[in-house]
Amino acid sequence: MHAEAAIREPLILGHKTYHDITNDIVGPIENKAPRGWYILTTIAGLIAAYGTGCILYLISKGIGVWGLNKTVDWAWDITNFVWWVGIGHAGTLISAVLLLFRQRWRMAINRSAEAMTIFAVIMAATFPGIHMGRIWMAYWVFPLPNQFGSLWVNFNSPLLWDVFAISTYFSVSLVFWYIGLIPDFATIRDRLTKPAWKKAYSILSFGWTGNAKAWTRFEEVSLVLAGIATPLVFSVHSVVSMDFATSIVPGWHTTIFPPYFVAGAVFSGFAMVQTLLLVMRKVMHLEAYITKKHVEYMNIVIIVTGSIVGVAYITELFISWYSGVEYESYAFINRATGPYWWAYWAMMTCNVISPQVFWFRKLRRHLGFTFFMSIVVNIGMWFERFVIIVTSLHRDYLPSSWTMFHPTWVDVGVFLGTIGIFFTLYLLFARYFPVLALNEVKSILKTSGESYKNEAAAHHHH
């Protein structure tokens, strides 16, 4: 059996058996949901309903009800799109990249991070969809034979690359997630006694048996999907950044965008994972599985990616001066000192300065502080996209066209609505799905579980 160094902190606390893990994860699905769940789901559901109303209003009236104007023709819509796609990056990073690096701590968090990814990508995809105005024509983004003769989509355009990137990313993440869920659904199926529920989980588990060959295939599929999902994650946000970088708008036209966007995506994604997991571990009593060490690991990822983002901001600033292009220089001076200075400095404070406090071990392991910081980072990353998009557009080459962007209640309603829909989906997931990859957690119990590690250490000393 694979042994683990005694000085590594255990990943499963206390004395757990395989059966305890099943009880701890499946128990909350069998029992009645706590009152808090109903309250939270009602709040999220109401916000989701309001947001859906706003979206329907937008579709029926047209995108003129947003605050867009002739100069600022991309604003909150694309900001929200990039923000949600970015959040969606942590799930696949945790499940694919960390799998390739054999990081065992991913096993307690990958399931909920992947769920978060899927819901975030759904929210992201909503925005380009409704931004089209006539959403019933959305299928025009695909190269389909049509009655207009030789009219095809343009494969030179990053906007089309994005269609392929996002749809591939969404569907591959969904399949990756579901393949991992099948054995866990089987565990629930074999445990439940109420016939209707047993039947439901029986259908969800696809008749999983858990024989030797099935597990061999399972591991092969996980590894290969991780291998191809890894370049996929990096490609998706690179392509999103190229929606901007291949244009000639000052402030967008920079080659640093792809790595800078990817780092920012991982940064905000991990922050959202922290926001969700810190609440879930408390409400669902998962303290033994999602430990302070897990939180610390994620905070380390946050500080690394946050620093990359900081370096990227400063590089951008330097290059705008060093390039000698006055339009570029102005774009950046305007960001920092123009009418949107508050957005720029909110971004700088939240993303560059504040995560540096995680150099202190005490703060890195402090749950309440981590929760607070995760919100700060998410606010900062929303402002980053807002700054890139709106401050670049509102003052470009032609001063007579310079203007400001003012969001309307529909802008606000649609954005809040996506947050509501996201949390509704996540709460439903937390209620009916196994929130930890329980079979994966079982596989590390005897090497990374606290009591087993202590036993092994005791054996060594005698």
Added chain:
Amino acid sequence: MANKVIYAVYEDPEQLKDGARKLVSNGIKVKDTFSPFPIHGIDPIIGVKRTRLGIAAFMYGITGTCLATLGIWYFNVFDWPMDIGGKPNWHYYQNVPAFIPVTFEFTVLCAAHGMALTYLIRNKTLPGMPARNPDPRSTDDKFIIEVRTGDNHGHSAEEITGLLRTTAVFEINERQY
């Protein structure tokens, strides 16, 4: 004599592996094992061959690359060469850098979904399929070896269970089939 199927239930994957080794070294064929998570190293003991799903994924991926290349060539070069900013798509090779992202995404799309579908079909796991694990505890905390007397004509059921009792087995169940 009716054929019997013997299920040896273990509480730990390492103990199951020791049990399987003992059976195999005594010339008894192990039909299968059932476990709540993968038992690393069981495949060579009971003679499970390496899966070829990886090769399948590669084939699906190559198919995706070819389809994407062919499609992009047809749409944007052959059928209607678009002229964007004075840079017409007269030849595929002139524009190939701009075609890489979609080609890559489509390769991943085909490889991932082709592999996932093949995996589900080969495992006989599709919506509505019946579960075939012998004991519901095998998805919770028990690790089970299945031995069939029909596969082991030289050995009686008593001999096999006797041998299993010398291992760290938790319980032994027998069934007719």
